[in-house]
Amino acid sequence: MFWKSGNGAGLRLLSQPSASITYRLTLLYMFSAGIILLLAIGFLFYAFVKTLEENNIELLHENVRNIREALYRDPDDLTALNRQLVTGAEPQFIKYYARVLREDGSVVVATPDNGFALPYELFPQPVAAGILPEKAMRYRTPEGKKFLLVAAWAHAGGRHMGERYLVQAALDVSWERSMIRRYRLKAQFIFLAGILTSALAAIMVARRALRPLDDITRTIRRIKATQLNERVTQSRWPRELAELATSFDEMLNRLEDSFARLSQFSFDLAHELRTPINNLMGEAEVALAKPRTVEEYQEILASSLEEYRGLLRMIEGLLFLARADSSDIVIEHTRLEAEQEIRALLDYYDAMIREKRLRVTLCGTAAVFADQVLLRRVLNNVLSNAIKYTPEDGTLDISITRQQNGTVCIEFQDSGIGIAPDELNQIGNRFYRSELSKRLDPKGAGLGLSIAKSIMALHGGSIDIKSNLGAGTCVRLLFPSTAI
Ligand code: ATP
Ligand code: MG
Numbered sequence: 001m002f003w004k005s006g007n008g009a010g011l012r013l014l015s016q017p018s019a020s021i022t023y024r025l026t027l028l029y030m031f032s033a034g035i036i037l038l039l040a041i042g043f044l045f046y047a048f049v050k051t052l053e054e055n056n057i058e059l060l061h062e063n064v065r066n067i068r069e070a071l072y073r074d075p076d077d078l079t080a081l082n083r084q085l086v087t088g089a090e091p092q093f094i095k096y097y098a099r100v101l102r103e104d105g106s107v108v109v110a111t112p113d114n115g116f117a118l119p120y121e122l123f124p125q126p127v128a129a130g131i132l133p134e135k136a137m138r139y140r141t142p143e144g145k146k147f148l149l150v151a152a153w154a155h156a157g158g159r160h161m162g163e164r165y166l167v168q169a170a171l172d173v174s175w176e177r178s179m180i181r182r183y184r185l186k187a188q189f190i191f192l193a194g195i196l197t198s199a200l201a202a203i204m205v206a207r208r209a210l211r212p213l214d215d216i217t218r219t220i221r222r223i224k225a226t227q228l229n230e231r232v233t234q235s236r237w238p239r240e241l242a243e244l245a246t247s248f249d250e251m252l253n254r255l256e257d258s259f260a261r262l263s264q265f266s267f268d269l270a271h272e273l274r275t276p277i278n279n280l281m282g283e284a285e286v287a288l289a290k291p292r293t294v295e296e297y298q299e300i301l302a303s304s305l306e307e308y309r310g311l312l313r314m315i316e317g318l319l320f321l322a323r324a325d326s327s328d329i330v331i332e333h334t335r336l337e338a339e340q341e342i343r344a345l346l347d348y349y350d351a352m353i354r355e356k357r358l359r360v361t362l363c364g365t366a367a368v369f370a371d372q373v374l375l376r377r378v379l380n381n382v383l384s385n386a387i388k389y390t391p392e393d394g395t396l397d398i399s400i401t402r403q404q405n406g407t408v409c410i411e412f413q414d415s416g417i418g419i420a421p422d423e424l425n426q427i428g429n430r431f432y433r434s435e436l437s438k439r440l441d442p443k444g445a446g447l448g449l450s451i452a453k454s455i456m457a458l459h460g461g462s463i464d465i466k467s468n469l470g471a472g473t474c475v476r477l478l479f480p481s482t483a484i
Pocket of ligand 1: 381385386389390414416417418419427428432433434435437438443444445446447448449450472473
């Protein structure tokens with residue numbers, strides 16, 4: 001991983017690309033195909049060799065059985081014996097040799113072979129008459145020929161009843177080696193072909209499966225701050241990627257929304273700054289238009305000071321909101337009596353309340369676990385609105401209640417100007433003010449409720465506003481039970 005500076009676009013973090021998915025998938029496919037093929041070929045080879053062995057021993061058994069039968073019928077019938085020696089053998093494919101010996105070692109009959117140069121003593125111990133040898137003995141001649149040898153006793157019948165004959169049979173299995181070699185060659189070919197086919201299949205599957213990612217990449221490349229309306233879910237995605245595409249689109253929705261709000265905010269900010277600055281410029285121009293008395297200058301400066309204060313309040317409010325947005329505000333939770341905090345504020349606004357002849361009531365009591373400075377700020381913003389936007393002789397009823405789930409609700413119900421239904425959903429957006437309130441209080445910045453919303457969110461609570469135009473507004477602050 002290393003840092004690389006882009007062409008003036010700041011620093012970008014680049015990381016070493018790891019092996020491609022196609023490459024990994026190909027390796028995985030080849031590996032699994034290799035294992036499956038090895039197992040299959042190995043099993044087939046084992047079955048093939050086993051069948052060969054069984055066939056060979058079966059062939060030898062059959063010959064021993066036939067010779068025994070012929071001997072039992074009549075050991076002197078050499079023609080019948082000779083016939084038995086050669087039947088069962090398949091000379092074009094397998095070379096088979098046999099001989100019948102008397103107990104003294106003299107040969108009664110033997111296959112007409114040239115190459116049956118296997119001495120008697122090479123053969124295994126003969127099995128008793130009546131049973132068949134379970135296994136054949138393997139023998140390899142110095143020239144490299146391979147044989148399977150069996151020996152068995154046979155009873156004579158007829159005139160020779162009671163006599164025993166020795167049957168020795170041999171099967172030339174040298175051909176097996178070339179057959180196995182051919183099998184091995186074919187197996188190697190199948191193995192290689194299988195591996196290559198699986199690699200090709202893996203490449204095709206990976207390319208096909210990853211094609212949608214190329215589409216996403218192309219779409220992402222098209223996205224710029226000024227062009228956030230691109231969406232990737234327009235095409236049909238495979239199930240595994242559909243979720244990614246949807247999440248990506250959701251992220252774009254959020255980004256688009258944030259960008260829209262940001263540009264709206266910049267626009268509103270410029271607009272809000274323009275009025276006080278225009279006022280300040282106007283006052284300065286009037287002051288400079290002709291020579292003034294000291295009192296006149298003082299009056300102009302006092303008026304400018306008021307504008308500066310308004311600007312400062314706005315800047316402080318915006319700074320607070322920016323810090324709250326970036327979670328840069330540390331909250332010190334304390335147990336606070338809501339009633340006490342509200343009474344202190346009512347004392348502060350006492351003169352104004354008296355001047356407007358407002359009837360204010362406060363009932364209920366509950367403790368909230370909140371940051372004292374922030375709680376005072378939120379209560380002040382809501383209370384000052386209620387006082388500001390309620391005409392003379394109006395009422396303001398404040399109640400503090402603890403709900404069954406532990407939530408503490410502080411409600412401010414005034415009989416003020418109210419808010420029109422079409423404006424209500426915009427109230428609380430930065431700088432938004434109803435037309436009526438602008439007339440009533442031209443100095444308001446439209447930030448008080450935004451700040452109250454942020455503070456309530458910081459405490460895990462919420463703010464909710466209900467209003468009827470001309471009939472009054474009800475603002476409820478809800479503090480969660482966990483914060484108590
Ligand atoms: P400031 O930033 O000085 O508080 P403000 O009071 O106009 O200015 P907010 O407190 O954010 O801004 O209120 C936003 C708007 O919501 C107000 O301008 C007003 O239109 C409306 N509003 C808020 N409280 C009430 C209320 N109690 N009665 C009627 N309208 C209200
Ligand atoms: Mg306000």
